[in-house]
Amino acid sequence: MSHAPTRGRLLFLLCLINFLRLLSPANAGAQSQPPTSYALTHAKIFTLAGSAIEDGTLIIHEGKIAAVGVGLDIPADAQVIDATGLQVYPGFFDSITQMGLREIGAVSATVDSTETGSYNPDVVAATAVSASSEHIPVTRAAGITEVLAVPGSGGFDSAGAGGVIGGQASAIHLAGWTIDEMLIKKSAAMVLNWPEIETRTFDFATFSRKEKPYSEAKLEYDKQVNEITDWLERARHYAQALEKGSVAKYDRDLKLEALTPVIRGELPLLVFADRSREIRAAVEFCDKQRLRMVLAGGSEAYKVKDLLRSKGVPVILRPVLTLPLDEDDPYDRLLSQPAELAAAGVKFAFASFDNSFARRLGQNAANAVAYGLPYEEALKAVTLYPAHIFGLDEQIGTLEQGKLANVIVTNGDPLELTTDVKYLFIRGQLTSLDNRHLHLYEKYAKRPKSAK
Amino acid sequence: MNSSSVFLMNARRIQFLYLLPLLNFLYLLPAPAATPPDTPAVTVIRNATILTVSHGTIEHGSILIKDGKIAEVGASVNAPKDAQVIDAAGLFVIPGIIDCHSHIAAESINEGSVSVSSMVNMAEILNPEDIDIYRDLAGGVTAANILHGSANAIGGQTLVIKLRWGQPATKLPFEGALPGIKFALGENPKRSNFSIPGQPKRYPATRMGVEETIRGAFSEARDYKKAWDDYNKRFAAGEKNLIPPRRDLRLEPLVEVLEGKRYVHSHCYREDEILMLLRVAKEFGFKVRTFQHVLEGYKIADELAAAGVGASTFSDWWAYKVEAYDAIPHNAALMTRRGVVVSINSDDAEEATHLNQEAAKSMKFGGLSHDEALKMVTLNPAMQLGIDKRVGTIDVGKDADLAIYNRDPLSAYAMVQKTLIDGRVYFDRQRDQAERSEREKEKKALVDKFKKAAEKKPEEKKPEEKKPDATAPSGQKPAESKSEQKKSEEKKPQEKPKPPQSSASDSAAADQRGGAL
Secondary structure (H helix, E strand, O other): OOOOOOHHHHHHHHHHHHHHHHHOOOOOOOOOOOOOEEEEEEEEEOOOOOOOEEEEEEEEEOOEEEEEEEOOOOOOOOEEEEOOOOEEEEOEEEEEEOOOOEOOOOOHHHEOOOOOOOEOOOOEHHHHOOOOOOHHHHHHOOOEEEEEEOOOOOOOOOOOOOOOEEEEEEEEEOOOOOHHHHEEEEEEEEEEEOOOOOOEEEEOOOOEEEEOOHHHHHHHHHHHHHHHHHHHHHHHHHHHHHHOOOOOHHHOOHHHHHHHHHHOOOOOEEEEEOOHHHHHHHHHHHHHOOOOEEEEEOOOHHHHHHHHHHOOOOEEEOOOOOOOOOOOOOOOHHHHHHHHHHHHOOOEEEOOOOOOOHHHHHHHHHHHHHOOOOHHHHHHOOOHHHHHHOOOOOOOOOOOOOOEOOEEEEOOOOOOOOOOEEEEEEOOEEOOOOOHHHHHHHHHHOOOOOOO | OOHHHHHHHHHHHHHHHHHHHHHHHHHHOOOOOOOOOOOOOEEEEEEEEEEOOOOOEEEEEEEEEEOOEEEEEEOOOOOOOOOEEEEOOOOEEEEOEEEEEEOOOEOOOOOOOOOEOOOOEHHHHEOOOOHHHHHHHOOOEEEEEEOOOOOOOEEEEEEEEEOOOOOOHHHOEOOOOOOEEEEEOOOOOOOOOOOOOOOOOOOOOOHHHHHHHHHHHHHHHHHHHHHHHHHHHHHHOOOOOOOOOOOOOOOHHHHHHHOOOOEEEEEEOOHHHHHHHHHHHHHHOOOOOEEEEOOOHHHHHHHHHHHOOEEEEOOOOOOOOHHHOOOOOOHHHHHHHOOOOEEEOOOOOOHHHHHHHHHHHHHHOOOOOHHHHHHOOOHHHHHHOOOOOOOOOOOOOOEOOEEEEOOOOOOOOOOEEEEEEOOEEEEEHHHHHHHHHHHHHHHHHHHHHHHHHHHHOOOOOOOOOOOOOOOOOOOOOOOOOHHHHHHHHOOOOOOOOOOOOOOOOHHHHHHHHHOOO
């Protein structure tokens, strides 16, 4: 996909960038002096930390949830929002996206999601997240208040497959003028694309199928696993050297340094794998290496659910609105998997694995409910569980006193297709639901009747 | 080379050409594995909430089906005693979903080597065993517009099928539905986002060239039509010793377009290219039947309405390429409000499994009514495909193509229970679930058998032949490494995140060549 950098293209891109600037809606905190206190009154509040509160009050103060309950005293300086007939939930957390890293899939100049090369533990998503991406307000309007921006996870229309170690994922609020204002946790996980034993591949250089015998594919796979082992081993030695203070300035190795929190079990390893064979291998590997593993993808997690439960490996599930991997799988294989995992005691979260489909997060959760997942589990799988999986549940995930006020107010079930988000708070700030799509809609809805 | 060897070569080629239709014929034989479900002569669906689309909702209603057609609909029907009964208490019945843009049941999608590929026909490469037929059926889809890809300004011929899973390819086409032809405008035909290694840059490479490619082809088609019209006229007048014009398979379908015997379904994104095609259509005197994708249709809704063309769009896809950056989820509603007949399509086997949900989004984005939203995937696509006299609503005399849900189908919690085509139950969730353990057993037995066979001859190691790749252009460097290959695979211009496939199929390659989107 080589683009000749013609003058026309450059001019076009410049125009595009200017256009984007013009259209870019005001971000959070557009008010010059935003209130710091809010009171949501007469709402049905789903705290997800206990049963729902009827006719409840939620008080937000200086970015946090100050109180939640029935008939609370409302602080004098609080802006009161009468939420009669409305429902209050924690904002949704989409725990795998390329938010801010990819604007237009087919335009490589707007894509920063994946670095070249196979081992990039030192690259950090937050570095490249564009705070003014049009995807952010569009996603926010769907009730998503925070995401994990994940680099090097391959996936589609990124610049590459992401190699083996893809970089560090960053947890961000979907509001803020700069990345610094958006950050929840700069380094929330290290991306590892678990190798596959690939006997059949398609070679796009020659547009032909390539087949190789299993033995050859297995050798390549083993080689890659050995490489991963080697990287971790070197990181372990490096960490020891660091502890002993024997790393001189000129010895500093940024890649190994980035891996030290991983080998210490402080930073979760976000391992992308879908087939049960690879999942099993990855779980056993991480167990042996004493790493904190979070599985990403997990299309065949159901086949290894006992292993996942016994090793306490949580899963960020690929959208359930995905066709089964194999022709002979039941048609609803991915739709019914969440119910099966929940019954087996495997912890999981839903995620979009995307940007422009991030707003389908609730739809995916609802579809899992249709195929047997208890409703409350579905709600938690887009709020509390992802927060817990990435160690952020002391800050977000439920509506409890002291947590960050990432809150949505809706006119109905937030997983349902036709529900609207009426108010949205990020870090206690009433945040605009305006976005590029709404602008274009309003603009063209007003177009005078064509003369023709 | 002497003349006799040339003759021999030709003879061999001719023999091969003779074989081709035979092979096609063999291919069309019924798939042995799948058998069509039994069709009772009379079926009655009772106690259902019936969303007729044409005349409101009937609570606790019944539908009587005779010989594949809807015989009666209402609060009560006169069902014979021996009728097969489907008790739909608590269930919702809608007309079967019609997907106006699909690529299922096809062996390949794009003939991407030329800019005008009107000679190729999707009807000739139908694959009745494509599992996506069944998966979409399980999503309530009963008919689909099987389109060629968007690699060329003028693409291949298209057809409407019914999702009669288990039937041979000959039984898939929607009887009497007018055939179509795919056109494509914008980034895909001008090859903005991909190139094929070893192939030179193809004309057109701009939206200007796309217009000229279409104008050029229709200019030829017009002359070709005239040549035939003249010939036919003189022939009818009794003139002797006439030589007919040479038959041109590329121009024939375009003549059919000029004569209104073939629908134009044009892939498009930007408003300027849409207006361009409307101008070209006016110049040559043909009609565009539908604009597909038409993501900027909302900008020129009045022009679309005035031209009387249908618009078939996505619910909420955007930003996968520049021409999709102004896409908004309000597109369907805004065009509807300005008088355009709008459908929501899938362009994707997975998306097709929940078109009911995608239609529901037009209530949230743009405030369409429940009825209007439901029409997006039933009556409106039927009108766009010219099959609304047969399907699209629940009315007496229409085909009994129905989808039965466990709750309001415009909800994300709704699940298809049964799908009927021509009165036959082609999908039944209960039956599907009941058969799963049997299938598992069957699969296990096959795998065990295979394993045993493999154990018998353990050291049979074939020398791995390193065949020179015939398709690789000379001087083309083969891919360096596995990761390189993987990398380029990820460049597939697909919008939806997909799990990694165990192997890249030919059709994936075909998509890459042209991009189905």
